[in-house]
Amino acid sequence: MSDPSEALASAKATADRLVKAKRLNACLTPVGELRKALVTQAQAAHPSGVLYGMPVAVKDNICTLEFTTTCGSKILESYRSPYEATAVAKLKAAGALIAGKTNCDEFAMGSSTEHSAYGRTLHPFDKTRVPGGSSGGSAALVAAGAVPAALGSETGGSVRQPASLCGVVGIKPTYGRVSRWGLVAFGSSLDQIGVLGRSVHDAARVLSVISGRDPKDSTCEERDPLRLPNVPESLQGFVIGIPKEYFPADLDPAVRRACDRAVRLCKELGAAVREVALPHTAYAVPTYYILAPAEASSNLARYDGARYGPRFDGSADVRALYRTTRGEGFGAEVRRRILLGTYVLSSGYYDAYYRKAQQMRALIAQDFRNAFDRGVDLLFTPTTPSPAFKAGEKLDDPVAMYLSDIFTVTANLAGLPAISLPIGRVKGLPLGGQFIGQAFLEDEMLEAAYALERVVPGTEEA
């Protein structure tokens, strides 16, 4: 697209599609405001940009100037950021149109997009089910065809898990590949902005634009933007590892069937496939649910009603103001995680929880290095242990909810890139499989995903 009239048409058509998708409660931006902003952006966008006229929705924990940034929380209700995320600025510089803010679990803490102060997002194929989370709004909008791509964020699988449950592609880049400037912090050693797209190509194009160095983020690596690989004819020369720990005896049979089919197709494409061991996998979820709440309890200390956001108390005492604002402003899941994080960092418990979890994280990262050192290029696993679950099914059981992330958290803990793509369906519900790559070798990972996407019957029953 290079014609301004086409960009304007794209803006208007996007607004119409977002209106149609309103029933999903996936987009938090009011329709009138969104329509106006899309048209303004289309008129201002530079036609030479590589994403000229492409609408990209943005998760509501990524700062934008055009729209509010609430993180799905009452504590940031109506908050308008005075600066925008580097990823958003790069998208705009490439000519993309920011197509509103998407619903998410509050501060990205959740796996179902039920923990939003603005109501739950519905699964696009079955309104009784969840779209996954925490980037559930982004996944639902892409799956509903409202936008070709959307930004999400990952701390423990929040792009890949909803991508898998909604039948779209989700990419989590290597930690340090994309700037975190303007991504509202949850777990700073884990957080990365990721991309959801209708296809590997759409998601990869957006990733390429938002990647690369940023002097504003010292954890962003000094690297050029990701160069997109060509679509390979085969997977000849690739060695794909299948970690046995991701295929337990009680794995959902449909997930197993879909993965088996995907692996068979990789072999037919010429890849060598071998079983590998990642022996500390069983400890990944417990490790994550110590480290992430610990970091969250520190990062979320800034929300106290003093400098921004609403103030929930007119008390004469500043500490009562903090406590009431935080107690009323945060939802149940965020409160629980702040308390857990404070607990594991507190005197007497630090060594048993936080310090031990840091050691476990190192062992989990070492497992991956060992596998790659033995000649494996990529790993292939299921993305989620089951298809989309019923709304409310896991709300009263936090541990059951946390286990939705069992196959995704490891890549976050080890800082590795991963991509989830649709590999089949069960009773109409999508199933995803993921490739986990080596740090900063997203190009290899994308090659494998391109090749598999071409042959896998992603919308057929497994």
Add this chain to the structure above:
Amino acid sequence: MSVTHDEVLKIARLAELDVSEEALPLLAEQMSRILEYVAQINAVPASEGVKPFVPGPDALRFRADEVKPIPLAFGPEALAPAFKDGFFLVPKLGAFEGADS
């Protein structure tokens, strides 16, 4: 691992977070369950020699120590619940921690 109501309240004070009396039983029960679940990492033998894994660049880069205008689209007065003469306004500090812990 069982977390008592008093422990939840103590942690809540450290986290500057109001927890209502009604919410306490469920919160204590859920925290106990979660802590029991995550404590399984202690089943792995102590690994004192393991260095913590930190992703990202090996060394943090520092920006030049220069005073520059803050690149904000608008100032804090537009965001703050209460702001006057360049300051965020908050109520006075009442009792110190010792008085309410």
